[in-house]
Amino acid sequence: MSDDHVHLVLAEGHEDDTRWAYGTGFEDPLHGVDTTVPEGVDSGELAAVCVALADDALVLAQRLAEWTTRAPELEEEVALANIGLDLLGQARLLYSRAGQTDGTGRDEDAYAYFRDAGEFRNVRLAELPGGDFAFSIVRLLVLSSWRLAHFERLTDCDDPVLAAIAAKGVKELTYHRQYAAEWVVRLGDGTAESHRRIRDALDQVAPYLDELFTPCDVRDEVGAVLEQVTAAAGVALPVCRPLPGSGRAGEHTEHLAPLLEELQSVARAHPGATW
Template sequence: MSDDHVYLSLAEGHDDGSDARWAFGTGFEDPLHGVDSAVPEGVDAAELAATCLALGDDALVSAQRLAEWTTRAPELEEEVALANIGLDLLGQARLLYARSGHADGTGRGEDAYAYFRDPADFRNVRLAELPSGDFAFCVARLLVLSAWRLAHFERLTAGGDPVLAAIAAKGVKELTYHRQYAAEWVVRLGDGTDESHRRMQAALDQVAPYLGELFLAHDVRDEVVAVLAQVTEAAGLSVPGQRPLPGSGRDGDRTEHLAPLLAELQSVARAHPEATW
């Protein structure tokens, strides 16, 4: 299967009249429907499934945090922008969860991954699950996570699995915008008033201890550090060189913040399992 064919299949909608499940509204089925799900020769299926699961968890948890800005953003335009970024990440989570279920042989769908796993089973990086904080923290975290995820997705586009490569190629376009949006706000706040500068620097100080974990998960340090250096220099800010926090979300280490986030996210699906609408 060519990458072009996979990409077109990913972009197509499917409406066969079947009952929908909980995850993302009515009229949806397996988002990889019609795509050859066989794991290519030479690709480790277990490693592929684990990679897709972890990246899907990053996207889902990040999207849920961004959803918390609905009605809270400083301007309507920013509320819409953050909601759209969250929707991009939800779309990535759908595709990655579906690929994980194909690769690990269980056939589990997106609902099973999103709604019926406990916090200890998630493999997202811990920066994604921290509370929303103020708007400065929101854009600082978004800058770091989007720069890191973009660098990793760019590498995945040349990977051995054509399905994951196509998912990554689609994500690169979205993440490029996410990174640009966050960078513009970091510069605007850092180079703004004394108060906005103070808050923006404080947000970077909060993010800094979690950078080391990102580079353990995926070796894209040089790309991410270069982006942060360029943005913070333009904003008159700095990223402090703090000692990384021990542990890793990829290994199942969690903060106390993930459980309540998932409780809210999963509450309706768990109260009404197998429901259709």
């Protein structure tokens, strides 16, 4: 199966696909959207959903930023940086919505820079060290496929703000998934060394997959995408015993705290500073 064929299949239902246009423009996705929490929507639960999805995006964006000056080619460095910026934009919108609904009035900086690792609710796969290019690409494929499935559902949620954020994110995540899928096929169907690296990356990712499907189960949908892409790449998605614990419950690997220390260092050294 060629890269183009994989693209056509994964893009089905997303015909408005721009291969190099990261993000969805400069318009405000929340323009004209009523920010009042709808009657019947639990503000605490809404805030918790927003924080968890924002934490996923922020942490993965930070990991992608580590490829700056280190990517195999300049084009891939730009691509990964722009995907990271898309995720950072999603995190900002979600943190802002959380601050509006959790009763604290916190802004996006308060969530991103002034919480410790145990207060973060991101899935653990997002926080693992970047490893080699193959690992980062496989992780991006998994998380973008999973996040896209969630966001597609959230476009119909009762909160109009979260629905608008999700609608914007769907367009971005469709490209993120496509970019990663094409690279997985290219590496898996490439040299013996690139094939080995993709296989090793899948082995590293597999123990963290089970955490992604609790509590909202999109396992079948995401699994179908992963099976399609890995089959085209000539590799198999391994089945292994899931690791105990959950990032959603604040149970993280030893890798999150150092990542956050680097991310938060300037803001904590100069709290309240503007520039």
